[in-house]
Amino acid sequence: MNQDEAAFHTALERIPEAKGRIQSARLKENAASLVVDATGLSAEARSTLERRLKGGLTGIAGIAEVRIAMTEEKVKRIILAVGSGKGGVGKSTVSANLAIALARAGRKVGLVDADVYGPSQPRLLGTSEKPESVDNRIVPVETNGIRMLSLGQLVEGGKALAWRGPMAAGALGQLIEGDWGDTEILVVDLPPGTGDIQLSLVQKWTPTAAVIVSTPQDLALIDATRAIDLFRKTNIPVIGLVENMSGYACPHCGEISDPFGAGGAEAAAGVMDIPFLGRVPLTLTIRQSSDAGTPPASGDGEESRIFQALAARVSEALNRM
Numbered sequence: 566m567n568q569d570e571a572a573f574h575t576a577l578e579r580i581p582e583a584k585g586r587i588q589s590a591r592l593k594e595n596a597a598s599l600v601v602d603a604t605g606l607s608a609e610a611r612s613t614l615e616r617r618l619k620g621g622l623t624g625i626a627g628i629a630e631v632r633i634a635m636t637e638e639k640v641k642r643i644i645l646a647v648g649s650g651k652g653g654v655g656k657s658t659v660s661a662n663l664a665i666a667l668a669r670a671g672r673k674v675g676l677v678d679a680d681v682y683g684p685s686q687p688r689l690l691g692t693s694e695k696p697e698s699v700d701n702r703i704v705p706v707e708t709n710g711i712r713m714l715s716l717g718q719l720v721e722g723g724k725a726l727a728w729r730g731p732m733a734a735g736a737l738g739q740l741i742e743g744d745w746g747d748t749e750i751l752v753v754d755l756p757p758g759t760g761d762i763q764l765s766l767v768q769k770w771t772p773t774a775a776v777i778v779s780t781p782q783d784l785a786l787i788d789a790t791r792a793i794d795l796f797r798k799t800n801i802p803v804i805g806l807v808e809n810m811s812g813y814a815c816p817h818c819g820e821i822s823d824p825f826g827a828g829g830a831e832a833a834a835g836v837m838d839i840p841f842l843g844r845v846p847l848t849l850t851i852r853q854s855s856d857a858g859t860p861p862a863s864g865d866g867e868e869s870r871i872f873q874a875l876a877a878r879v880s881e882a883l884n885r886m
């Protein structure tokens with residue numbers, strides 16, 4: 566190694582961001598050529614690394630030019646679709662809290678709010694931060710230990726969304742293909758039913774698996790069956806059914822009553838031959854904390870434990886796939 570090469574390698578070692586990422590470094594005819602592993606870095610972190618490398622090597626004796634090639638191992642990302650047959654069954658609430666509970670269990674989680682009719686994740690997660698774009702990709706906002714992008718962030722607050730067909734699919738694409746960095750599991754909160762957004766998701770991004778949320782009411786379950794059919798027909802494994810608003814725990818005496826009946830979803834899951842993932846009771850805490858933008862799964866109460874148990878079952882099912 567000549568003197569210039571030694572100075573080049575010493576300068577490289579002094580750039581902390583480059584540690585463990587340099588796959589090859591050569592100095593030939595005053596040009597430094599680097600191959601850098603950028604796996605898992607966001608677009609912003611990638612450009613910072615590139616800047617630091619150029620800055621750290623420019624001006625070193627024997628280096629007139631710095632050439633950088635970034636390589637990236639494709640992160641294998643799980644797309645977990647959360648669907649329901651009809652609206653108002655608590656699909657967004659379950660998606661948000663499931664995503665947070667998965668993150669608290671150590672997974673790197675992103676949440677896409679694809680509900681064109683009523684994007685509610687910014688409110689549920691208590692964030693009004695607008696995402697920025699870097700290199701034409703939207704960078705998710707970070708909140709409650711997860712990353713999140715919502716259709717609601719793409720339009721001005723209060724403006725109703727009724728996107729259809731190509732427009733909705735285009736907007737969904739911007740969210741799914743956002744800069745998710747090293748996110749391992751992307752939870753997609755779908756609109757209710759089996760419309761354009763569901764079809765686009767299934768056709769273009771082929772979710773790894775789906776979870777269906779239903780209430781114990783018969784009507785919701787009949788609708789849920791349709792949502793399950795859509796995934797089944799397109800060969801997306803349904804890892805299970807969550808029964809939400811199952812049993813009401815009286816905040817005064819603790820007595821549990823079942824305004825919508827009990828066990829309906831579990832029985833239906835059995836008939837449809839899909840796993841039953843568990844019950845989330847109807848509680849005042851879930852309603853109030855969700856409306857206040859402080860998701861119960863981020864706290865330490867009983868509700869948080871319920872979502873942790875749900876996340877453990879979902880995680881197990883994903884690990885088996």
Ligand SMILES: Nc1ncnc2c1ncn2[C@@H]1O[C@H](COP(=O)(O)OP(=O)(O)OP(=O)(O)O)[C@@H](O)[C@H]1O
Binds near residue numbers: 653685849
């Ligand atoms: N387990 C629960 N206990 C109490 N309230 C709940 C529970 N789950 C959801 N809710 C409340 O029910 C309402 C509807 O929930 P949410 O918005 O999650 O439903 P959704 O199925 O996503 O509806 P939409 O399809 O209309 O977006 C919200 O006010 C929410 O706080």
